[in-house]
Amino acid sequence: GENVEQHPSTLSVQEGDSAVIKCTYSDSASNYFPWYKQELGKRPQLIIDIRSNVGEKKDQRIAVTLNKTAKHFSLHITETQPEDSAVYFCAAYTSGSRLTFGEGTQLTVNP
Amino acid sequence: DTEVTQTPKHLVMGMTNKKSLKCEQHMGHRAMYWYKQKAKKPPELMFVYSYEKLSINESVPSRFSPECPNSSLLNLHLHALQPEDSALYLCASSQEALAGRDEQFFGPGTRLTVL
Numbered sequence: 001g002e003n004v005e006q007h008p009s010t011l012s013v014q015e016g017d018s019a020v021i022k023c024t025y026s027d028s029a030s031n032y033f034p035w036y037k038q039e040l041g042k043r044p045q046l047i048i049d050i051r052s053n054v055g056e057k058k059d060q061r062i063a064v065t066l067n068k069t070a071k072h073f074s075l076h077i078t079e080t081q082p083e084d085s086a087v088y089f090c091a092a093y094t095s096g097s098r099l100t101f102g103e104g105t106q107l108t109v110n111p
Numbered sequence: 112d113t114e115v116t117q118t119p120k121h122l123v124m125g126m127t128n129k130k131s132l133k134c135e136q137h138m139g140h141r142a143m144y145w146y147k148q149k150a151k152k153p154p155e156l157m158f159v160y161s162y163e164k165l166s167i168n169e170s171v172p173s174r175f176s177p178e179c180p181n182s183s184l185l186n187l188h189l190h191a192l193q194p195e196d197s198a199l200y201l202c203a204s205s206q207e208a209l210a211g212r213d214e215q216f217f218g219p220g221t222r223l224t225v226l
Contacts, residue, residue, distance in 0.1 A: 032212045043201065043217040044154065051212065089153050098167070099215060101153030 002027040006102025021105045023090035024072040040085045046111035073075040080109045115218035123224045134185040134202030142208030143185040146201040161208035192225045
């Protein structure tokens with residue numbers, strides 16, 4: 001089955017700096033890659049996603065890049081703010097509608 | 112309405128109790144999911160319903176019993192749980208299952224504690 005690896009597990013940045021979280025996947029048939037943000041005690045919420053026919057997608061301070069050949073995708077957050085502090089999960093869609101999640105990255109933005 | 116709702120928010124139960132978790136969506140989604148999430152871990156898929164039929168059961172113990180009464184509702188019946196079953200139980204829905212390309216919307220979860 002699909003295997004998604006996510007790095008780093010924890011990331012601490014200063015407010016205003018950029019943050020990058022990287023994920024690799026194993027199933028070359030995966031074609032949809034969402035990123036979820038989960039604040040403490042809250043539900044996971046989709047913040048951005050990318051499909052396999054696109055290499056990059058941007059939404060204000062958040063961007064995602066996908067390299068299908070290397071089977072990796074990354075989340076980029078620019079001009080980080082304290083409210084960006086949360087756990088971020090990458091995921092890949094495999095056959096049969098399973099979302100396979102990475103282990104998560106705890107992002108802390110220090111004021 | 113673009114929300115998935117879940118009740119109750121919190122549940123404490125003994126190992127001999129029977130309880131049910133409820134999930135509801137009114138987005139016209141045809142796929143609904145149950146996930147289990149332990150602290151500091153990603154959600155772990157339990158069940159997938161597609162058009163009100165169980166399409167995926169991730170080898171979940173029989174003490175968890177899902178039910179989909181109609182396209183908007185999803186229940187999870189709990190019986191004879193173990194303390195290690197304590198977790199956040201998340202419901203999610205998406206437009207279609209088995210398509211592998213639709214956003215999953217998560218509910219707020221039920222925080223379950225088994226004593």
